[in-house]
Amino acid sequence: MEPKISEKAWNPELEKKILRQWEEEKIYDFTPQEDNYTIDTPPPYPSGRPWHIGAAAHYSQIDMIARTARMAGKNVYFPIGIDRNGLPVELYTEKKHKIRMRETERGEFLNLCREALDDLEAEMILIMKSLGISGDFAHYYRTDSKEYRALTQSTFIELWKKGQVYLANRPNNYDWVSGTTIADAEIMYEDLATKLVYMKFRIKDTDKEIIIASTRPELLCACRTIIVNPDDERYSEYIGNKIIVPITNAEVELRTHHSAQQEFGSGAVMVCSYGDQNDVALFRELELEEIVAIGLDGRMTEVAGEYAGLKPKQARTKIIEDLETGGLLDKVEDIVHRTPVSERSKTPIEIIPMEEYYLKQKDAVEKIKKLGQEITFHPSMHKQILMNWLESINIDWPISRRRYYGTEIPIWYCKDCSEPHVPEPGKYYRPWEEKCPISNCTKCNSTEFVGEERTFDTWMDSSVSPLFISKFNRDDEFFNKVYPASIRPQAKDIVRTWLYYTLLRCEQLTGEKPWSEAWIMGYGLDEKGMKMSKSKGNAIDPLPVIEKLGADTFRFWSASEINHGYDFRCNEQKIESTKKFLSKLWNVSRFLSSFPVIESGKLSASDEWILAELDKLVKECKKGYDVYNFFIPAIAIREFTWNVFAAHYIEMVKARAYGIEFSDEERDGAIFTLHKTLSTILKLLAPIAPFITEHLWKELYSKDSIHKEKQVIPENKEDKSNITKEISEFNSKVWNEKKSHNLSLKDSIKIDIPESLSEFKKDLKSMHNLE
RNA sequence: GGGCUCAUAGUCCAGGUCGGUUAUGACGUCGCCCUUACACGGCGAAGAUCCGGGGUUCAAAUCCCCGUGGGCCCA
Incomplete structure (x- = not known):
C-alpha cells in the first residue's frame, strides 16, 4: 500500500501556503456575539533590531491562548497592536541620524521617528505573521494613531475634570550643558575624581560630635536628616537625637535606615535634596520636605545663604574653607566616585525639583487591591508582584514628560494669567503647534494662549489598551459586548507598570476591572541564563531562525521548553x-x-x-x-x-x-x-x-x-x-x-x-x- | 540598597505543596543496527556531591535557617 503522504519529512516551506489559505478563508475572523473571549494583546514596542527572540516566543504563546480558547468553543477577539510612543525610538532616531532631539525642529524630528517606527514595525508584523499568529492583522492599531491618542487625551481630560490631576514639584535629572531634563535611560555612570569631605556635626544638648562624610558639602543647607545603619552600634544611643548641621546650624534628626553603609566614610550619611538618586528615594520614603538648593540657572539659591549665586563647584570649595576656619572640618580625602553623567554632554547631572503633572493613585490603592483579588492570575504566584507593588506605592503617578514622541498633554495656558485650559474630549490635539480651540480665557477673558509642550508618560497610552480595543466611547454596542476583556497576557517584567496602570486607569474610567484573567510569562534569557542585549552580543534574531526551521518548530520549542511563568533560556x-x-x-x-x-x-x-x-x-x-x-x-x-x-x-x-x-x-x-x-x-x-x-x-x-x-x-x-x-x-x-x-x-x-x-x-x- | 524569583548530568527540563523504590524526559555524546512510517530513524550505553553550609527527622532534591550565584522590577 502506497502512503498518501509521500514526502519523508515536514517541510516548513508548506507554512507559507497554509498561511495564505488561512488568510483567504478568513478562518480567524471575529464577529461580536453575546459571549466573546477578548484578548488584551500586548502591543509590542519597536525599539530596535533585532526583535527579541523571547518576545517572539511570548507572542507564539499568546496565539496558543487564542487557539485554545477557540477550540474550547469561545468566540475569540484577538486584536493586534503596535506600541509606538516613547523614549526608545527617540534615542534610536538620534543615533541613527546623528542628531539631537532638542536641536532638531519638532515636526521634523517626529517625522524621522515615525519613519524609524514604520521600518521596525514592518519587521515585527512580518515575524508575528510568520509565526502563525491568528490575530486581526487587517485592523491592527497603533498607539500613536490619531484615534488612539485621542482616546489617551480624552481619558486625561475626563480625569482632569474630575480633579484627579494636579501639578507638583518632582526631582528631575538635569543636564546643565544641554539645558534640559533627561530621562533615566540617558544617564550613564563614570568614575570621577572628587573630594570626600569629613564634617563635624554636633549632637544637640551634648558635647559629642558625629563625623559625616559627603562629596557634596555645598548641599549642607538642604540637609533634612542624618541616617545610620540600624546595625551600627557606634550610633545606637543617639538615634532620635537632634543633630546640629554645621554652617547652617539647622537641627535635623538622626535616624536609622538600611541604605546607610557602615563601611562608607563614618557610616553616618547626610540626606539632602538632592545629592543623588538615593536621596530622592529617602525624601520620598521618609516624607521629608525638600529644600531647593540649586536653581534652574545652575546656581545656589537663597537658601544657601552667603553661598547663594555661586555655582555648586565654587560653593563646595568655599564651604570647605569655611568649615576648616570654623574648626568643623575633620579631614578631606581624594576619592574616585561613581558619578551619574549625562550621556550626551558627559557632565555630571544635578537632580532638581521641577513642576510636573501627577495623576492621583494613592487613594485608589485599596480599590485596586480588591480588583486584583478578583482577577485570576496564571500562574497564581505572579499575583504577588502586583500585591507587593501596591503595598509600596507612596507617591502619585508623575505623568508628564519633557519629550517629543508621545501623546501631547492637551492643555493651553492663558498668556496673560497662566490659567490652564483643557479642550473638549473626543479629538486629537497637538498644543505645541495648534491654535487653542478655546476662544477666551475663562478667568481673565484674554484671547492669547500658549500650548503645553510636554507629552505623557507612555504608560498613559498603553494603560487604556482594553478600552481602545473595545471601542470605548466610540461604539457603545461593541464596547458592551467585548468589555471587560477575558484575559491580559503579558510579560512578568511589566506587571508593576502595564498591568497595574491598566487596572488603575480602567477602574477610574469604567469602575470595572479590565479583564478577569491575567496571564504572566517569564523572561527570555540567553543560553547561559544572562540577559540578552545587543551590546553583549548575545541577542538572537528570531527571523532567520523562523525562516530556516519554520514557525511550528519554533512554537513547539517555545511550548516544550518554557515552563509557564518562569524565565527561560534561548x-x-x-x-x-x-x-x-x-x-x-x-x-x-x-x-x-x-x-x-x-x-x-x-x-x-x-x-x-x-x-x-x-x-x-x-x-x-x-x-x-x-x-x-x-x-x-x-x-x-x-x-x-x-x-x-x-x-x-x-x-x-x-x-x-x-x-x-x-x-x-x-x-x-x-x-x-x-x-x-x-x-x-x-x-x-x-x-x-x-x-x-x-x-x-x-x-x-x-x-x-x-x-x-x-x-x-x-x-x-x-x-x-x-x-x-x-x-x-x-x-x-x-x-x-x-x-x-x-x-x-x-x-x-x-x-x-x-x-x-x-x-x-x-x-x-x-x-x-x-x- | 529593597522586593520577588530561580539554582537538579555537557545543555535544557520533570519531581518539590503532601519528606520514603533505582531522581523523569529531551538535546548532545558514544556504540551497534538501513527491521517494508521515519537514519530528521531504531536499539543500547555512559553521564547528577539534586549550588554551598547548617538544622529538623528513623529518613531530605523535597521542610527550616544562613550563605553564594543568575534573572526581573523598584531605588
Missing part, C-alpha cells in the same frame, strides 16, 4: 533539535496515510490499552490548556506520541494493520485505533503547532480546517499505565536479547510472554516474530 541548537519531533509526527502520519480512515472496528486488548493511554493524555493536556500552560500538553504529547504510540503500539499492530495473519475484523480494529489516536493527537497539538497539524488533518481527515474543530474531551477511562510499563519492559527485553545474540530485529526468537501480558500475545508475537 538556544538556537535546542530550537533546531525540536524539529525532530515534528518529523516523527509527520512520519507517523505518513505511515497511517497508507490505511483508509474507518469509523469502527473490533478492538483488541492492545487497542483498548492505547485508547486508555490516549484518554489519559487528553486529560493531562486539558489540565494544561485549562490554565493556558502549554508546557504541560507539549511535554505530554511528545512523550505519548514518541515513546508510547510510535515506539510500542504502532510496532505491535503493524502486521495486524496490514492484515497479515489477522482477520479483517481484527485488522479494522487496528486501523480504526491508529486513526483515532492520530487524529486526537493532531487536535491536541493544534494550538501549539497550527501548521503541521492543519496540513496533516487536511491530508488525512477533512477538507475543513483543524482550527474549526472542538477540543477533545476526556472520557475518564480506566488508567492502564501499568500495562504501558510492562509492555515497554517486555519489548526492551526482547530487543536486548536479540541484540546480545546478534540477531536482526526481524529474526525469530523464543521468549515467553509474561502472564500479565497474555491478552497482547498475538500482537506481541507478530511484532517480535516470537516462536
